[in-house]
Amino acid sequence: MAVEEAQSANRGGIVSRLATWTENLSEQTYALLLLAPGFLILLLFAFWPLASSFRMSFFKDVVVGPESLGGFVGFENYVKLLTDSNPFATLTFLDPAMETGIFQQALILTLLFAIISVAGETILGFAYAMLMKAEYRGQRFVRVLIIIPWAIPIVIQGMIFFLLFRPGYGLLTGPLHQLGIFPQLPLGDAFSGFVIVTVADVWKTSAFMALLILAGMESVNQDLYDVADVMGASTWQRFRYITFPLVFPALMVAMLFRTMGALRVYGIIESTGVGCSTVPSMTCLVTQFTFGSTTLYGSAAAVSVLIAITVGVFISIYLLFIRYSNQSLGLA
């Protein structure tokens, strides 16, 4: 015992002394100490920028001069965004007359993108999940093949679709042009650009959706299927009365995640070569205002606040829907 004490005293390094010091803290202090590093990072690189963005959105854009922010202008930036037409993007397939406010155009485009892509991803994701869940030889291999697109960097996802649709010689450019669906330069056209971006997004993120749905399926108690078999349920009935209702919460979470992702769409627009000037999403406006020929920091901040509000609205809708459907499905 004396030996033990001697031995542990020998280790009096700074680390062990620190660890010993934490031993005598109360649970409250100890918890806060453990949270400190994480919340310090979050404070500097998340909470502060959020607050700062919010504040900046009420200050005037300064186009010329060393200072990039002018005086306090209240909601002027927001008003401008919601009423002025678009000086950067030409959303010809949405609003040829360019009479709508710039933010509404981006909002409508982003919402369209979110709804179409999430719908496509949900259907495909469910199908992929079933494919990953079923048991057969080579199932592990198929799982890997399905997951891989999700792990592909966005810039490469963009590159792939650029190569498929690049001007003139992309694999699908010619055929689709001859069918009269796409113009000769599909990447530069608002409608076909939008379609390409949506397809690219569905291709990559269906896998993520499938992973979350699969996780939901795996956590369903397998005994329930045996019960259903004993009761003589058909394959469709098993899906309808067991798989679907029990996977539903996971499906909602997955859709929520993906909707949030889709509302922030930006990288795939740039990396396919479609570009923000052709398909201006909401996030596009932020980068255009920040890096464009004229820097409009106040407006950029106002757009980012509006994006956050849009995401917030969608999350609320989902949460309300989940709560409502849990009640009506009788799920706890």
Add this chain to the structure above:
Amino acid sequence: MSIDAQDHDDAETLDDQDEESKNRVQAWAADWIRNPQKAYTVMGVFLGGVLLTTTLFPLYWLFAVAMAPPGQTNIPLIPTRIDLYAFVDIFQQVPFARFMFNSLFYATTVTVVVILVASLAGYAFGRLDFRGKLPLLFSLLVLSWFPPATLFLPLFRAFNQQVKMLGLFTLPTEIYGTPGAVIAPLSAFTMPLAVFILMTFYAQIPDGLEDAARVEGSSRIGALFRVIMPLSAPGVATAGILTFITVYTEFFFSFLMTGDKASEWAPIVNGVLAFQSRYTVRYDLQAAASLVAIVPVAILVVLAQDKIVSGLTQGALKE
């Protein structure tokens, strides 16, 4: 099977061919009505095939393009010859290895930082009782709702234009273009999810094991790293892999917070785009670079596929 073979033999008699095929269809139909399970299997295999083709075709196309000779613009669906020269060329034309290294460096560093810091926080949230727990957890949740664009502008100004952080202090000049400019915001951005995953896993470890470690001579902090983390290995792996892949595939901060040059810590985003802007007709290089850049994450997916699925099943969806 034997019935199939028989049908085939009979079909050789030309006279009966029509009749035969009609019979065969009817036989199938009858068989499927009697055995719907069989029909589902056939449909499943067919649908699965279609789905897999859709997933894999774009990747195959990338490969086909990489095989094409330099400068060829009209690339056939099936490569005329196997030419791997592009895979060598990408490392010579631009420092693509460095771009790759930078990306892997970002992903690894952020993962290590996030797992360490989120472990401490996840331990506190999952195993300790303290005042302010719910509000702090809720603030994490709310944070994960905000798009990166909202965080971007103030950080860009703080990193690039010496705007004071928190209104208190200025960062050293030209932090923009150093690894910190990407690692810091991405750590903050990926942390909430990691905290949630680790929290659920750490909370499931029985108290007795932690007590045993402490009685045996470990400090509280030591017990976290010696006992709780190793026992939550699937959760730590899931959180780590999700973080790694998020950062490696990320576009927004990687693209906007760095310069264009590999020596300025630009990640593969810039590496790949460099081919697109500088070697506009070398599609083979663009495709080869893309394929090479996929390799690390593809290996990760192959190795950790079941960990990802089981980790998500056990933890992430239980909140």
Add this chain to the structure above:
Amino acid sequence: MARVKLDDVSKSYEDVVAVKNMNLDLQDGEFITLVGPSGCGKSTTLETVAGLTKPTSGTIHIGDREVTNLPPKDRGIAMVFQNIALFPHMDVYDNISFGLRLRDFPKEEIDERVENAADIVELGGMLDRMPDELSGGQRQRVAIARSIVRNPDVFLMDEPLANLDAKLRVNMRTELQRLHKQLETTIIYVTHNQAEAMTMSDRIAVINGGELQQIAPPLTCYNEPANRFVAGFIGSPSMNFVPATVGDGELQANGYSLSYDTAAVEELTSREEVEIGVRPEDIYLVQNESEADKPSAPVEVVTDVLEPMGDEIFVYLKPIGSGEEDGMGSVEEREGLLMSVDPATDITEDQTVEIVFDRARIHLFDRGTGDAITHGVIEGAKMDTGSSEGEAQADD
């Protein structure tokens, strides 16, 4: 090896008091058992000794050192847990050597000590197994080896046998006793199982509601329980309790009256309501009267349900004419007594039998506080004539 001393230790959580003014003074090498119903605070008491919980007030000494605020690792203790708590990611060797490795012992010494400990608990040759490859008993041995390998000053055991099956539990009980004889280390053992407490300990500390009820050698707790709670908790099956009122040299209870020696029990005269306690094994049929130290006068009762246990029969007894209103107290108060008799006894249900109490083993408790007043003072028992007449009338 060391003394362990708890002075006025209390632990309260937000709205619950788990431990209240606990005072314990353990001798060096003593095997002491903290026993009580679940939630009584015995585990919390043990955790304060381990350092896993900080007491709200009070001090704890191990040996000559005050350890109240020391972390567990610096207290010179080892602990065996109810759920065994082996580290599932380490093999047996790593589990046993965990504490030694944390303290940077040289490799050779670790090997030697681990081998030694494994031998003591008969685990030789299993050092490279993983915990999930072991049986329940083997796991428990690993946990014990892990705790003895460091030669701790004090062993703490928190219901170590609770998760084992009945047969194994009895085996491990003897092994622990053997181990204690061999190591002569102070052991604090927590259990809710009074049989474990009785068989293993030098002293038992009976705890209820966070308070120490009695600390004494097992037989003292059994023969001279400090209060009604200890009397009811120690011994199986439980002691019978009969409410009684104090008369002049007589206790009126449930249709019987019991006389007592007024000179011997002065305390009784100051009270009106007491409770009589008698263990099932201290009630005898008249034909076995000779087995009692001081048999009382016979009392007539009717047998109710019989529970043959193999080595004995539990007989539920009810007073004659019970279940009918007779003005002598509610039916509940007249609930029957439990008696244990030899399995060879010729006895049937609903039979009228005569019983005697062992007067040397009758306990009296204050009905208000529950404190013991005296043990073994009743002079004689007889049928209360008045009430038996009443009953006879009722029978008519």
